[in-house]
Amino acid sequence: MTPPPQWIAVVGSGIAGMTxxxxxxxxxHVSLFEADSRLGGxxxxxxxxxxxxxxxxxxxxxxxxxxxxxxxEALMASLGVPGQATEMSFSVHESDRDFEYNGHTLTSLFAQxxxxxxxxxxxxxxxxxxxxxxxxxxFLADRLSxxxxxxxxxxxxxxxxxxxxxxxxxxxxxIWSASEAGMRDFPARFFVRFxxxxxxxxxxxxxxxxxxxxxxxxxxxPLTEPYRERIHLSTPIVGLARNDDGISLHTTxxxxxxxxxxxxxxxxxxxxxxxxxxxxxxxxxxxxxxxRRNSVxxxxxxxxxxxxxxxxxSWNYRLDGRDAKACVPVTYNMNILQRLKSDTTFCVxxxxxQSIDPxxxxxxxxxxxxxxxxxxxxxxxxxxxxxGASRRTHFCGAYWRNGFHEDGVxxxxxxxxxxxxxxxxxxxxxxxxxxxxxxxxx
Numbered sequence: 001m002t003p004p005p006q007w008i009a010v011v012g013s014g015i016a017g018m019t020x021x022x023x024x025x026x027x028x029h030v031s032l033f034e035a036d037s038r039l040g041g042x043x044x045x046x047x048x049x050x051x052x053x054x055x056x057x058x059x060x061x062x063x064x065x066x067x068x069x070x071x072x073e074a075l076m077a078s079l080g081v082p083g084q085a086t087e088m089s090f091s092v093h094e095s096d097r098d099f100e101y102n103g104h105t106l107t108s109l110f111a112q113x114x115x116x117x118x119x120x121x122x123x124x125x126x127x128x129x130x131x132x133x134x135x136x137x138x139f140l141a142d143r144l145s146x147x148x149x150x151x152x153x154x155x156x157x158x159x160x161x162x163x164x165x166x167x168x169x170x171x172x173x174x175i176w177s178a179s180e181a182g183m184r185d186f187p188a189r190f191f192v193r194f195x196x197x198x199x200x201x202x203x204x205x206x207x208x209x210x211x212x213x214x215x216x217x218x219x220x221x222p223l224t225e226p227y228r229e230r231i232h233l234s235t236p237i238v239g240l241a242r243n244d245d246g247i248s249l250h251t252t253x254x255x256x257x258x259x260x261x262x263x264x265x266x267x268x269x270x271x272x273x274x275x276x277x278x279x280x281x282x283x284x285x286x287x288x289x290x291x292r293r294n295s296v297x298x299x300x301x302x303x304x305x306x307x308x309x310x311x312x313x314s315w316n317y318r319l320d321g322r323d324a325k326a327c328v329p330v331t332y333n334m335n336i337l338q339r340l341k342s343d344t345t346f347c348v349x350x351x352x353x354q355s356i357d358p359x360x361x362x363x364x365x366x367x368x369x370x371x372x373x374x375x376x377x378x379x380x381x382x383x384x385x386x387x388g389a390s391r392r393t394h395f396c397g398a399y400w401r402n403g404f405h406e407d408g409v410x411x412x413x414x415x416x417x418x419x420x421x422x423x424x425x426x427x428x429x430x431x432x433x434x435x436x437x438x439x440x441x442x
Contacts (some may be wrong), residue, residue, distance in 0.1 A: 005029055006259040008419070009249055011273065014041025015061070016396045017264030018223050019075065023424040024262075025227040031258070032227060033251065035236035039224060042367055045215030046298065050344060056215035057334050059296050059348050059365055061405055061433050063088060067207035068197055071409040076212070078426030083210035086337050091313035092170050093306040096320050099166070100306040102313040111310035120162060127163035132201040135192045144189035147374060149182030170317040171200070173328040176403060177294050177350060177369040180324040187377050194402060211338050230317070236256040237273050237296045247392050262415055263395040266291050266368060269413035282386045287378035289399050291368040294327055297349045301360040304331040304349050318352065327351035370399035388418055 005028045010021040013034040015351065021030045022124050038044075041059035051227040063086060064072055089104035102108035103117060109161040115121040134157060138144055144153070152174075154164055165180065172183045172191060182192075192201075199206035224231060232251075239250040241262065247261045263270040267289040271278060278286075316331045335345050342362050349356060353364070356359040370376070380400055394415045401407035 009258040012265035019412035031230040045217035065207035069406040088209040089313035094319040150186040153188040294367040298363040
């Protein structure tokens, strides 16, 4: 006999919350609460009208690939949301010293022609090849200790400073929106496993990346359609009370009663909502997974890109003598990533607002990203201690894995399985991506 439906609250409308609510609503009465005035969390697409053109530009979640996003791709296919192939190239530039390269092709690698004559640049390239081979070997042979940091791993293998500060740490910093110092504190095994699975330790075997046609927000409407009448925007949860009979959610509009709650918000936000209701284990686990806020600016200032157009990439990391603890300064070229056809170059820059021409700013935003440390990795393994039916409270979010959209879907499915007793599987009804020519893979 199928158990009767429950009344379930989902707090947070990022990919994890929306996905959990989507699948839970097939069997239960689901209400979704969002403190912001819009849905989506890091899925944040904004309309830009230049007068002559109109574009929907992503400022948070942008890309996914055909290898390491199987759950997200299946979800998009079930919703009939198409993608398009894109290029995932990466550049590093240092304006103060006029140094730059883009690793996408041989031509872009030597976009700065004087690098052809620099032995120092060839040492950097040699270290890249050496790291790719050694890290792959160490990972496959399970030689990376769980307690080893990336900084200690690099020091132990005697990699050059240029390789670390002009290649590996910037790339990691751009991926996880972390500082150079934060990347050195990363768990080495976590880092190498991610790079290996994403083909970043290979010069040829790399996945095809995609963006969602029309901007990433295109999936929000079909994903939330089953429960759209029970979505509460601009409704922050200020506390909750748990007992054997259910959950009382305290909102700014009053109290609501539910059978179970899914806290699909950030770890620090979940801890704040729990307040003095938090158990010792919840405080230890959630408190070990921190977040860092990053400023984001949508603009048209191409001065934030490398000087040489040949060096322009999808992701462009700027060094310029920054403190190792400073937030990652990276600029996304949205014309490349979203295949925008325009004479205007649209850019999205993280953590470098002071360098952007104010007259070219189109919008300012702020997003928080999880920070992965050895302590955070240990906390992830304790999810089962705090999430489950015993206290009618479930914790959900991309921070329980790698911090990306695929991980948000994965986390949502784990919670749905815990509540329903079985794992939902989306039925693919449409192709997930349009593999058009013209945009090679990373």
